[in-house]
Amino acid sequence: MSILTLEKLRKVYLKGDNKVVALDGVDLVIEKGEFLAVVGPSGSGKTTMLNIVGCLDSPTEGRVFYNGSELRAMKEKELSGYRKSHISFIFQSFNLIPVLTVLENVELPLVIERKLKPAEIRRKAVEMIAAVGLEGKENRFPRELSGGQEQRVAIARALVKDPFVVLADEPTANLDSRTAEEIVEIMKRINAERRTTFIFSTHDRLVMGHARRIVTLRDGSIVSDERR
Amino acid sequence: MGTLIRIAFRNVVRHKARTIISALVMTFGIAVFIFFDSALKGMDRITIDTMIDFSSSSVKLRTPGYKADERAFPLDKGVPDADAAADRVESTLRGSRATARGRFIGSLSNWTDEIPVAVTAVDPRRDGSVFPVGGHMASGSWLSASDGAANALVLGSELALELGVKVGDLIVISAQTAWENRNADEFSVVGIVNLPDPLINRGGAFVSRQAADRLLGSAGFATEIDVALPKATALERTLADAADAAASLGKTFPALDADPIGVLAEGYLAMRNMKSKFSSIMIFMVLLIAGVGIANTILMSMYSRIREIGVLRAYGMTPRDIKRLFTFEGLIIGLFGGTCGVALGCALNWFMVEYGVSLDALIGKMDLGEIPLGGTLHGEWSLSTIVFAFAFGIVVAWISASVPARRASKLEVTNALRFV
Ligand SMILES: Nc1ncnc2c1ncn2[C@@H]1O[C@H](COP(=O)(O)OP(=O)(O)OP(=O)(O)O)[C@@H](O)[C@H]1O
Ligand SMILES: [Mg+2]
Numbered sequence: 158m159s160i161l162t163l164e165k166l167r168k169v170y171l172k173g174d175n176k177v178v179a180l181d182g183v184d185l186v187i188e189k190g191e192f193l194a195v196v197g198p199s200g201s202g203k204t205t206m207l208n209i210v211g212c213l214d215s216p217t218e219g220r221v222f223y224n225g226s227e228l229r230a231m232k233e234k235e236l237s238g239y240r241k242s243h244i245s246f247i248f249q250s251f252n253l254i255p256v257l258t259v260l261e262n263v264e265l266p267l268v269i270e271r272k273l274k275p276a277e278i279r280r281k282a283v284e285m286i287a288a289v290g291l292e293g294k295e296n297r298f299p300r301e302l303s304g305g306q307e308q309r310v311a312i313a314r315a316l317v318k319d320p321f322v323v324l325a326d327e328p329t330a331n332l333d334s335r336t337a338e339e340i341v342e343i344m345k346r347i348n349a350e351r352r353t354t355f356i357f358s359t360h361d362r363l364v365m366g367h368a369r370r371i372v373t374l375r376d377g378s379i380v381s382d383e384r385r
Numbered sequence: 386m387g388t389l390i391r392i393a394f395r396n397v398v399r400h401k402a403r404t405i406i407s408a409l410v411m412t413f414g415i416a417v418f419i420f421f422d423s424a425l426k427g428m429d430r431i432t433i434d435t436m437i438d439f440s441s442s443s444v445k446l447r448t449p450g451y452k453a454d455e456r457a458f459p460l461d462k463g464v465p466d467a468d469a470a471a472d473r474v475e476s477t478l479r480g481s482r483a484t485a486r487g488r489f490i491g492s493l494s495n496w497t498d499e500i501p502v503a504v505t506a507v508d509p510r511r512d513g514s515v516f517p518v519g520g521h522m523a524s525g526s527w528l529s530a531s532d533g534a535a536n537a538l539v540l541g542s543e544l545a546l547e548l549g550v551k552v553g554d555l556i557v558i559s560a561q562t563a564w565e566n567r568n569a570d571e572f573s574v575v576g577i578v579n580l581p582d583p584l585i586n587r588g589g590a591f592v593s594r595q596a597a598d599r600l601l602g603s604a605g606f607a608t609e610i611d612v613a614l615p616k617a618t619a620l621e622r623t624l625a626d627a628a629d630a631a632a633s634l635g636k637t638f639p640a641l642d643a644d645p646i647g648v649l650a651e652g653y654l655a656m657r658n659m660k661s662k663f664s665s666i667m668i669f670m671v672l673l674i675a676g677v678g679i680a681n682t683i684l685m686s687m688y689s690r691i692r693e694i695g696v697l698r699a700y701g702m703t704p705r706d707i708k709r710l711f712t713f714e715g716l717i718i719g720l721f722g723g724t725c726g727v728a729l730g731c732a733l734n735w736f737m738v739e740y741g742v743s744l745d746a747l748i749g750k751m752d753l754g755e756i757p758l759g760g761t762l763h764g765e766w767s768l769s770t771i772v773f774a775f776a777f778g779i780v781v782a783w784i785s786a787s788v789p790a791r792r793a794s795k796l797e798v799t800n801a802l803r804f805v
Pocket of ligand 2: 204
């Protein structure tokens with residue numbers, strides 16, 4: 158069953174009098190458990206596509222379906238409600254909350270979600286921190302970690318709430334190639350273990366090599382879609 | 386909610402310098418607020434107490450006719466049977482003391498200069514139980530019961546200086562009599578008083594009522610009954626007690642007007658209200674500046690954390706949560722500044738309550754016109770002022786944090802995430 162369907166997605170930005178067409182008719186069907194890389198030159202629309210999939214932005218035209226139901230004309234409040242329970246993000250610059258410890262950062266999505274009891278939240282967060290290999294670092298602050306460790310915390314934060322989909326916009330761009338590889342491997346392992354759907358964008362050939370499906374964008378359109 | 390407060394609190398702690406600077410203004414504002422209010426209350430206390438002790442008493446009984454014509458010092462509109470009336474006051478109001486006084490215009494002459502003053506005729510046997518003037522003799526002594534037979538005179542210190550007389554010297558007092566002619570007689574100065582009330586020092590002249598009767602050709606001359614009540618500790622209580630006593634005396638003496646100190650000091654109290662309005666405006670300005678400081682701090686905090694806002698929003702925090710996050714930050718700064726302000730204000734105030742500030746040293750010989758103000762100024766504790774100052778500070782912090790917090794909540798998520 159498709160977990161996510163994009164239909165004739167168009168996104169036009171207005172920059173003064175100029176129209177910038179960031180996405181120009183994107184059709185894409187994504188199955189549960191995919192490990193998908195979105196690649197393409199700078200300005201090709203990768204971030205724009207991930208933002209729309211992540212309910213951070215809405216398309217100018219076209220439709221987005223999650224599990225067969227359309228997310229259309231949702232108000233900002235409903236969109237953030239949807240993000241809260243179903244979508245997670247990993248960012249290029251890690252973006253951990255600097256004043257929260259590793260444990261508190263990982264707990265945060267569940268705290269925002271407000272569904273579980275504190276003890277359950279703690280248990281899940283501790284488990285997730287162990288899954289990314291950071292046990293013992295629970296009470297560290299982000300500034301005490303290396304970039305790779307920070308991104309592992311970000312992965313734990315993204316996965317703690319069992320999202321439909323994890324969206325990662327250039328998750329390795331700020332890391333050296335060895336650490337980048339490590340991070341992708343962790344993502345891949347979790348994808349295999351939990352069947353969590355990952356969609357990430359990247360410029361890095363090494364990272365691309367780990368993807369099982371590569372969608373290439375150029376000028377806002379999909380120019381190739383290969384499965385491996 | 387707990388997490389929002391935690392994030393807010395840690396950010397406040399993390400940027401110590403910024404926090405302390407913006408809290409400091411709040412601290413200063415609240416401390417000054419508490420201190421000023423205390424000083425003003427202390428001044429009120431001195432002024433009202435001085436008026437009660439040396440000129441107004443707590444309740445004054447006069448005929449309506451005398452009151453209407455007060456400035457002319459009429460001799461024929463006095464209180465009839467004044468001594469009996471004073472006795473009746475004392476038996477009506479438990480714990481009160483009453484005395485009769487008469488006021489007339491007399492010309493004091495030392496054979497070279499002549500100075501017209503309002504002479505006060507007192508009952509030497511009971512006056513001291515209402516007006517403790519006798520405790521403030523610069524030289525000589527207060528009028529005694531035996532002085533009734535002789536022509537004895539007590540003068541205010543500056544008046545004595547102006548007339549160039551000392552204890553033992555003679556003064557001629559001339560006055561319009563009850564029979565519309567003038568009479569004059571020699572009085573010997575038996576005492577010179579130096580009171581906290583500068584008006585009396587400048588123009589006070591006291592003789593016995595018997596001597597006044599001889600000079601004016603009257604019998605039992607008295608224009609007012611002055612009533613002293615047991616002392617209350619709080620100023621508000623003093624005013625309320627006097628008002629109650631006046632109401633009850635008004636019933637006992639339907640032919641007389643009973644005016645409590647609150648009415649007698651009307652002029653002063655009106656001025657005090659203006660004064661406290663002025664200082665309220667000043668404090669308000671200080672707290673306004675504190676508010677601008679807090680708003681600025683929160684704005685800085687927001688700009689340095691735009692991406693963080695994006696992350697929180699991406700993970701499902703609502704704009705309202707973001708607004709709360711930054712409002713909490715302002716509130717924490719306000720709470721901190723406010724608490725320090727209350728502590729500092731109380732410390733300053735404790736000093737002023739315990740040790741006081743010498744007003745004579747502070748304002749020197751400044752002329753405050755009609756207002757008797759001198760001696761040592763002691764502060765007054767006022768819980769309501771402290772609570773109000775603190776609450777006001779918190780409200781200011783809250784309002785000033787709300788503005789940038791609102792702005793933070795309005796950021797577009799995608800823009801916030803792209804922000805470098
Ligand atoms: N908020 C915006 N306002 C105006 N134009 C925008 C906005 N966001 C993106 N664009 C434009 O849309 C196009 C696609 O941008 P997008 O960020 O999706 O590209 P990208 O593939 O992520 O590029 P990169 O690899 O550099 O991150 C670009 O031409 C960009 O300038
Ligand atoms: Mg991009």
